[in-house]
Amino acid sequence: MTVSTDYTAQEIIVVAGAKVLEDNKIVFVGTGLPMVASLLASRTHAPGLIPVFEAGAVGPPLKHGLPVSVGDSRTFTGASYVKGLNGAFELTQRGFADFGFIGGAEVDMYGNLNSTMMGDFPAGYQKPKVRLPGSGGASDMAASCERTILIVPHDKKKFNEKLSYVTSxxxxxxxxxxxxxxxxxxxxxxxxxxxxxxxxxxxKTKRMRLIQMFPGETVESIQAATGFELLIADNVTEFPAPTVEEVRLIREEIDPNGVFVKRAAK
Known part of the structure; x- marks a missing residue:
């Protein structure tokens, strides 16, 4: 397979997220890059992946384009069944969601996520420095799905020892x-x-540990962008760059309009 030299940070996140997902597993999909990654996984190595969306659709083939929200009509088209929000979360609470795939704006060393507000809590809750979108179903997914996959842009301001607010x-x-x-x-x-x-x-400690670096990064550069001390695996490897075909699928078939995966400025 030919490796691409023309990919964005969002595209390598999508490829990495897709590769974590396994065939014939159930994934509760959050809005945004998790949707793109789930579609990429289903079109490459995991054709039997079963997506679940918060609005209640279970197992749609997603052959009619990328949903732009968890309630998009495309999540219902061809679904195995639709039971509504309560039914979707009942499924996770009964142990039938192998993965929950969610994003956040801030994370700590134990994988707690903040997507609610930035500022001093509780005094600054009503007038935060930044008001974020909030939980949606992310907190429920984080509590009940068998395992969760998190996506957070890497920045020292976002990787903090103490969160402004624990959303998930x-x-x-x-x-x-x-x-x-x-x-x-x-x-x-x-x-x-x-x-x-x-x-x-x-x-044992449940602390965040580096296991793979993206091309161009080092242990030192990643630690420098993190607001707490990372654990480092004994055998840290370099994650391979996306292939030309993976980038093509994202740009031409999965998210051709750049709804979630933004194009690099020319």
Missing amino acids: PGHLDGSPNARYNAGMQGKGPYRLITTKGIFDFEE
């Missing part, structure tokens, strides 16, 4: 059985994909 729970404080003691059934964050690399969460 990760491994909480990292203590043993923290999620179980809080009443959550899912295992929590499985992978974090950023604009610099891919991370997992170390089994």
Whole structure:
């Protein structure tokens, strides 16, 4: 396969997210890049991937274009069944969602996500520095899906030891059985994909750990862009650049209008 030399940061995130997804698994898909990554996975190595959307559609083939929201009519076309929002979340609470795929604006070392507000909480909640979109169904997905895949742009202002607000729970404080003691059934964050690399969460401490770097990055450059100390895997590897075919699929078939994957300025 020919490797592309013409790809954007968003495109390598999409490719990395797609490769984390496995064939014949159920993925609860959030809005945005998770949609693009799920479509790419289903068109490459995971044709049996079963997407679930918050508005209630389960298993649509998504042959009529990229949905622009979880309630887009394209998520319902050809779906195995549609049961509404309550039915979708009931499915996750019964343990039938292998992956939850969500994004956020801020993350800490235990994979807790903030997509609500930036500023001092609770005093600044009504007048935050930045008001973010909020949870939607992300908090429920983070609590109940078997494993979650997170997407966060890599920036020192977004990778903080303490979040302004915890919207979607990760491994909480990292203590043993923290999620179980809080009443959550899912295992929590499985992978974090950023604009610099891919991370997992170390089994004992539940702390964020670098496992793969994107081309052009080093352990030092990634740590310098992170507001807390990262764990580093013993065998960190370089994630391969997207192939020409993967980039073509994203640009020409999956998101040709650049709804979620923006084109580089010429």
